[in-house]
Amino acid sequence: MLIYILRRLPQTILVIFGVTLITFIALQIGGDPTYLFVSERASAEEIELTRIKLGFDRPLYIQYFSYLFKIMRLDFGDSLYFRQPAMDVILETLPATIELTLFAMFIAIFGAIPFGIFAAIKRGTWIDGALMAVAMLGQSIPSFWLGIMSIIYLSLPISWLPISGHVPFLMPIFQGNFIEGIKNFPTTCLYLILPGFAVAFYSLSRNARLIRSSMLEVLSQDYVRTARAKGLSEYAVVINHAMRNAWLPVVTIIGLEFGFMLSGVVVVEVIFAWPGLGRLVFDSISHRDIPLVQASVIVIALIVIILNLIVDLVYAKLDPRIKLS
Amino acid sequence: MNNNALKKNELIDNFNNKKSSKYINFFKSLFSYKWAVVSIIWLIIIINTAIFANIISPHDPNRNNIMERVAPPLAQDKQGNIKYLIGSDGLGRDSFTRLLYGARVSLIVGFASVFVGGFIGISLGMIAGYYGKLTDDVIMRLADIQLAFPFILLAILFLVVLGEGLINLILVLGIGQWVTYARIARAQTISQKEKEYVEAAKALGESHTSIIFGSILPNILAPLIVIASFNVASVILAEASLSFLGLGVPHNIPTWGAMLAESRDHIFAKRWWLPFFPGMAILITVLAFNIIGDWLRDYLDPRLKEVE
Numbered sequence: 001m002l003i004y005i006l007r008r009l010p011q012t013i014l015v016i017f018g019v020t021l022i023t024f025i026a027l028q029i030g031g032d033p034t035y036l037f038v039s040e041r042a043s044a045e046e047i048e049l050t051r052i053k054l055g056f057d058r059p060l061y062i063q064y065f066s067y068l069f070k071i072m073r074l075d076f077g078d079s080l081y082f083r084q085p086a087m088d089v090i091l092e093t094l095p096a097t098i099e100l101t102l103f104a105m106f107i108a109i110f111g112a113i114p115f116g117i118f119a120a121i122k123r124g125t126w127i128d129g130a131l132m133a134v135a136m137l138g139q140s141i142p143s144f145w146l147g148i149m150s151i152i153y154l155s156l157p158i159s160w161l162p163i164s165g166h167v168p169f170l171m172p173i174f175q176g177n178f179i180e181g182i183k184n185f186p187t188t189c190l191y192l193i194l195p196g197f198a199v200a201f202y203s204l205s206r207n208a209r210l211i212r213s214s215m216l217e218v219l220s221q222d223y224v225r226t227a228r229a230k231g232l233s234e235y236a237v238v239i240n241h242a243m244r245n246a247w248l249p250v251v252t253i254i255g256l257e258f259g260f261m262l263s264g265v266v267v268v269e270v271i272f273a274w275p276g277l278g279r280l281v282f283d284s285i286s287h288r289d290i291p292l293v294q295a296s297v298i299v300i301a302l303i304v305i306i307l308n309l310i311v312d313l314v315y316a317k318l319d320p321r322i323k324l325s
Numbered sequence: 326m327n328n329n330a331l332k333k334n335e336l337i338d339n340f341n342n343k344k345s346s347k348y349i350n351f352f353k354s355l356f357s358y359k360w361a362v363v364s365i366i367w368l369i370i371i372i373n374t375a376i377f378a379n380i381i382s383p384h385d386p387n388r389n390n391i392m393e394r395v396a397p398p399l400a401q402d403k404q405g406n407i408k409y410l411i412g413s414d415g416l417g418r419d420s421f422t423r424l425l426y427g428a429r430v431s432l433i434v435g436f437a438s439v440f441v442g443g444f445i446g447i448s449l450g451m452i453a454g455y456y457g458k459l460t461d462d463v464i465m466r467l468a469d470i471q472l473a474f475p476f477i478l479l480a481i482l483f484l485v486v487l488g489e490g491l492i493n494l495i496l497v498l499g500i501g502q503w504v505t506y507a508r509i510a511r512a513q514t515i516s517q518k519e520k521e522y523v524e525a526a527k528a529l530g531e532s533h534t535s536i537i538f539g540s541i542l543p544n545i546l547a548p549l550i551v552i553a554s555f556n557v558a559s560v561i562l563a564e565a566s567l568s569f570l571g572l573g574v575p576h577n578i579p580t581w582g583a584m585l586a587e588s589r590d591h592i593f594a595k596r597w598w599l600p601f602f603p604g605m606a607i608l609i610t611v612l613a614f615n616i617i618g619d620w621l622r623d624y625l626d627p628r629l630k631e632v633e
Binding site: 285 | 487600
């Protein structure tokens with residue numbers, strides 16, 4: 001296991017290096033980045049001053065390394081609009097996004113397992129066909145459209161279903177106020193239902209298809225036949241024997257899935273007025289607060305990279321065959 | 326017809342004319358998968374609407390009319406003729422016309438960026454697979470780095486800096502998907518390069534470029550076409566998300582994503598038609614590409630059938 005970690009770690013560091021390089025290049029690609037930091041009416045001297053103040057007059061490689069060292073100290077620059085460190089602004093919105101993403105992950109994984117297994121057991125019947133048709137549809141629906149339509153047809157008619165907004169659960173907990181956090185939890189979940197489903201539906205559908213096909217593969221293996229031959233009930237065969245291996249492929253994509261969901265979260269947060277990182281990015285676009293957009297992208301990328309590392313390690317633990325390869 | 330007779334017919338077909346039997350098989354497979362036929366018909370319709378949008382609808386997609394804003398679908402004028410087929414938006418612009426013009430952006434971006442991404446990805450993937458060693462390592466590490474980004478966010482960052490424009494959008498969405506093609510092209514190239522026909526080409530003294538793109542490429546195209554079809558679907562979704570966020574093409578060009586963004590102001594007034602139609606347009610078009618992708622996968626490469 002240690003060897004696996006040691007081999008996996010340099011790869012992660014390389015990826016972090018590349019990710020910072022790309023976000024750095026992104027800022028340079030449109031020409032002199034100074035113009036992104038000054039107003040349109042700025043005079044030539046003002047522009048020159050800003051350029052020197054922000055260090056854009058230095059050679060590119062020096063700029064990159066100073067950027068890299070700043071990131072290592074978790075300094076992601078200052079937001080132009082909020083006039084405070086980007087990290088502070090991001091930390092304020094991050095808990096809400098984590099809540100939404102975790103909730104959506106939960107639906108996408110634990111909703112997909114029964115969905116996929118049921119379809120696999122009923123292979124070739126109309127039930128399988130209908131479930132897979134829904135899954136196909138789910139992979140084609142824009143999440144934000146699902147959000148809009150669910151507001152119109154679900155939350156406006158159903159009085160107890162909140163239309164938009166957010167009740168914090170993680171934020172009070174991070175601040176050490178456990179009682180308030182736990183007291184908020186049921187309401188938080190209520191507010192999470194619609195945005196959570198809008199974000200999760202795509203992944204739910206993809207996972208269901210994935211679990212179905214891996215379940216079909218597992219069901220045809222020898223050890224499942226042995227279990228049947230021993231006279232175990234079909235329920236025991238499916239739940240105790242087949243399912244354990246059938247959902248492993250889903251574990252491998254959890255890391256990627258998380259990154260993918262964070263992308264979906266950006267647009268869905270805008271619709272449900274969810275005070276998270278996605279909404280922050282959206283607002284920063286309209287404020288043309290580019291340093292904040294850049295900081296948000298790199299923070300999310302770092303989260304995804306670390307999560308992928310953790311997922312890979314967990315997976316290596318779950319499936320001993322990995323270490324050998 | 327029983328199976329044996331069918332097989333016999335196929336054999337005779339093969340014997341008589343290999344080429345024409347290929348086409349027959351193609352259509353046989355297509356028509357046995359009826360949703361693929363429906364999808365292709367839908368695509369033909371949508372491509373034609375995109376091309377002939379200005380002929381189909383007599384209206385200007387940007388002409389506003391504040392007096393007739395948010396007209397419901399099938400709204401009539403004083404003579405009782407239908408004026409707004411699917412209603413008008415918050416500025417009184419004809420939604421149907423905007424929907425037709427919106428197809429242009431979705432399809433152009435969908436096809437063009439898949440072309441860009443496919444070109445870069447297939448070239449890099451094949452080079453990585455063919456030469457191996459350091460070249461392979463460098464290209465595949467680049468792929469790892471790209472995969473670490475949640476794609477939409479990277480696109481947002483680049484588009485914010487580059488500014489709006491169709492070309493920028495196509496390039497960003499195209500470059501964003503090269504990894505999928507590269508990985509498959511690499512794996513396929515590795516499995517092909519040991520085969521006799523490659524050895525033969527080498528023995529004949531062909532250049533590496535001509536072996537890679539002349540000999541190997543035609544043999545690995547099938548799975549790449551399948552991926553391309555799925556990617557058109559996901560690019561159309563991504564384009565809609567970006568337009569929804571106000572990034573992408575300039576504001577005077579109607580897009581489905583931008584129509585959905587504008588409809589946000591009318592949710593609470595329950596003006597359902599404003600989000601409903603552009604959303605359905607995206608949904609059906611994306612679904613069509615996904616279904617065609619599924620069918621192509623089964624037809625071109627049956628081994629992939631259960632793998633996902």
